[in-house]
Amino acid sequence: MQKRYSDLQNSIQISVSGDFSLQKTLLCGQIFRVFETENGFIVPFNRSLLKLLQKKDEIYCTSYGKPVSQGEVKKFLGINDDINDINGELIRKTAKFSQIIQYGEGLRIMRQNPYETTISFLFSIQNSIPVIKRRLNLLSEIVGEGIRVDGTMYYFSPGSEALKNLDAQSVGKLHLGFREKWFVDFVQNYDETFFERILRKSFEEKEKKLLNIKGVGKKVAHCILLFSMNELSAFPVDVWIKRGMYELFDVKGSSKKITETGRGMFGKYAGYAQEYLFYYLRNYSK
DNA sequence: TGACAGGAAAATA
């Protein structure tokens, strides 16, 4: 018998190390569907909505819908990452990085759902962050499964089951332009099991399989690897990173090349270097 | 209102 989760509510508490910042982790650009409210951040997570609030070194998490364990939330927010090892490694590789890390201190790489992340970054191609957010929220609203939190409806991020049945008229409402054919191809030919099957393969194998998805090039593939497939050495290069790598490290060339250069420069935690750099470039001197 | 922002793939050299 199907259990009804819609009126379930469950609170957990997580202690975090002094530097952890929920705010930076959720707003550094790796996740799009985050809602800021007076009572904390609302974030869709599987078949529930999380209300997250940080007070000093405690995270207060209330889940609405399917109950979520402490372990799941810790993994989701990257709380298990050994940040001292990561920061130490990056500074050891490039001394210049210490001030960039200092600026972004507290952010973590999240471990999001790869199916969802692929859709997010297909939408992101040649698009600004506010537009991406609006499109993703609209898609979730069209599918229409969600839960009311503090009087406002929030919608889950749809999985493959719902998206396979999406009609052309609904797809049209998303105004995806030239991305539409890629999105349609993806929801028709892929589901969550594709990601489960490749999850334990090597970095190169995973990258290759992701590049087979229509519309997924090097940048999007590395976003998926980094933000949802536990590959902390991935190094997605967008226009910001391209500019930053030139201005700060005198690295030039095509985005594809810079991805390889960055991975070589920063090593196994290149993905953290990328995210620190992105945060710095987007927010510093604002 | 025209310039600009933003990756992948096809076309071209």
Place this chain on the structure above:
DNA sequence: TATTTTCCTGTC
């Protein structure tokens, strides 16, 4: 193989 062009929507 490396560079250039095309694709589309939204914002200022």
